[in-house]
Amino acid sequence: MLLIGSHVSFEKEQLLGCVKQIISYGGNTFMFYTGAPQNTIRRTIDDNLNQEAINLMKENNIYYDKIVCHAPYIINLANNLDINKYEFSIRFLRNEIDRCEALGIKYIVIHPGSALSLDKSVAINNIINALNKVISQDDEIMILLETMAGKGTECGINNEELKAIISGINFKDKIGVCLDTCHLNDSGVNMSEFDNYLSSFEQVIGLEKIKCIHINDSKNNIFSKKDRHANIGFGTLGFDNLLKIIYHEKLKDVPKILETPFVNDKPPYRHEIDMIKNKEFNPNLISDIINS
Ligand code: FE
Ligand code: FE
Ligand code: ZN
Numbered sequence: 001m002l003l004i005g006s007h008v009s010f011e012k013e014q015l016l017g018c019v020k021q022i023i024s025y026g027g028n029t030f031m032f033y034t035g036a037p038q039n040t041i042r043r044t045i046d047d048n049l050n051q052e053a054i055n056l057m058k059e060n061n062i063y064y065d066k067i068v069c070h071a072p073y074i075i076n077l078a079n080n081l082d083i084n085k086y087e088f089s090i091r092f093l094r095n096e097i098d099r100c101e102a103l104g105i106k107y108i109v110i111h112p113g114s115a116l117s118l119d120k121s122v123a124i125n126n127i128i129n130a131l132n133k134v135i136s137q138d139d140e141i142m143i144l145l146e147t148m149a150g151k152g153t154e155c156g157i158n159n160e161e162l163k164a165i166i167s168g169i170n171f172k173d174k175i176g177v178c179l180d181t182c183h184l185n186d187s188g189v190n191m192s193e194f195d196n197y198l199s200s201f202e203q204v205i206g207l208e209k210i211k212c213i214h215i216n217d218s219k220n221n222i223f224s225k226k227d228r229h230a231n232i233g234f235g236t237l238g239f240d241n242l243l244k245i246i247y248h249e250k251l252k253d254v255p256k257i258l259e260t261p262f263v264n265d266k267p268p269y270r271h272e273i274d275m276i277k278n279k280e281f282n283p284n285l286i287s288d289i290i291n292s
Contacts, residue, residue, distance in 0.1 A: 005030040006258040006269035015053035025269040029066040077130035078113025078123035112156035128168030144178040149186035149227035159204040182216035188223040239281040
């Protein structure tokens with residue numbers, strides 16, 4: 001069973017709105033932010049909408065247990081020079097986790113953080129301390145560290161950095177990884193030899209830690225450290241390389257989430273999911289999106 005979905009908006013009708021969107025895109029799981037990724041304004045969770053969402057998921061074979069939340073970008077657990085910001089990030093992440101638990105969501109993706117003026121090793125220590133403060137033993141949620149492109153002073157840009165963070169976490173069953181195919185390319189991984197990457201991941205971290213994969217093409221070359229997503233098949237990775245990852249036998253239980261750019265303000269996801277299900281590149285994808 002292919003687990004495929006996209007980023008959807010939580011703004012309208014909360015989880016119920018997400019489910020309606022992913023049904024219209026033909027996906028069977030999804031990712032969302034509990035509010036705008038750039039700010040911290042959050043509305044209270046509506047239990048009635050949530051129950052309706054759960055019912056709709058059952059009727060439409062949407063995998064509730066594979067849904068992923070993405071924490072907002074403003075959280076930075078890596079730098080503690082401004083102690084107020086650091087403690088705010090810790091509190092806010094805890095808050096987002098509580099909201100996820102109220103929604104019944106099992107996974108939350110975070111960007112490990114940016115070191116800014118600090119040494120990487122100090123920054124990684126800050127991330128570890130923050131996560132150990134955030135995670136409690138009876139949490140049902142797993143925090144997924146996203147593999148980053150290497151923009152600026154980002155942490156988590158290779159398996160060694162991710163491993164260093166995971167090693168310091170007290171409750172290791174509560175920490176996992178979210179691969180992002182665009183970020184991997186931009187950080188220097190040759191995505192046409194993905195099996196090599198996967199075997200090094202297996203040795204350093206362990207494949208069981210991969211709980212989500214962001215499927216994006218990249219607008220930039222390998223090792224560009226840029227992080228600009230392209231539509232599936234319209235970037236450096238190309239359709240065939242992405243398809244191999246999407247249908248990889250060792251990753252079949254892992255949800256694949258599209259975070260590709262809108263085209264003329266239109267979501268590309270229905271067309272990209274179609275193309276992925278057909279396993280055939282659609283050279284007219286962009287015009288199909290525009291004309292939809
Ligand atoms: Fe992300
Ligand atoms: Fe991503
Ligand atoms: Zn990205």
